[in-house]
Amino acid sequence: MGVNEDIKEEIKRIERMRIEQLGKFMIKKFLAVFILWLLKKRRMHGYEIIKTLQKDGMHRATPSNVYPILNSMEKRGYLEVKECKEGKRRKKYYKTSLKGRAVLMACKKWFARGLKKEFFKEMVE
Numbered sequence: 781m782g783v784n785e786d787i788k789e790e791i792k793r794i795e796r797m798r799i800e801q802l803g804k805f806m807i808k809k810f811l812a813v814f815i816l817w818l819l820k821k822r823r824m825h826g827y828e829i830i831k832t833l834q835k836d837g838m839h840r841a842t843p844s845n846v847y848p849i850l851n852s853m854e855k856r857g858y859l860e861v862k863e864c865k866e867g868k869r870r871k872k873y874y875k876t877s878l879k880g881r882a883v884l885m886a887c888k889k890w891f892a893r894g895l896k897k898e899f900f901k902e903m904v905e
Contacts, residue, residue: 786857787882794886811841812849813887816858820876820884823862826850829874850874858883 815829824832826847833841850872853859858880862873876884891900 787879790856790879791882791886794883811838811845812853813884814838815846815849816853816876816880816884819859819874820881823873823875825871825873853880 814833818824818829818832826843829850830841830843830846833846850859854861854874856879858877860875860877862875864871864873891897
């Protein structure tokens with residue numbers, strides 16, 4: 781299956797969810813969505829992601845929360861991963877893939893509907 785087919789299948793899977801299921805999925809996965817968005821902006825390694833989130837006040841962004849999210853998103857094809865050796869350490873650098881961008885678009889549509897849209901608009905004004 782090519783990238784375009786993978787993206788279409790992922791969008792279909794998300795769109796097939798009932799609104800209630802999608803809401804639970806989104807709330808449960810908010811940190812994952814935020815990380816996808818962050819990695820759309822630039823390539824980062826795991827520790828850098830954690831420190832960036834913590835610096836912004838997301839103190840629950842700990843290695844025990846972030847690394848499983850990264851591993852899951854990597855397995856699902858939402859992230860492009862590049863391993864680099866820096867000194868004696870190997871670091872994985874992550875960036876949002878095309879499939880991950882499709883997930884972000886689906887999430888954006890979900891957030892832009894109904895009370896969620898009003899809530900987020902009000903929270904940032």
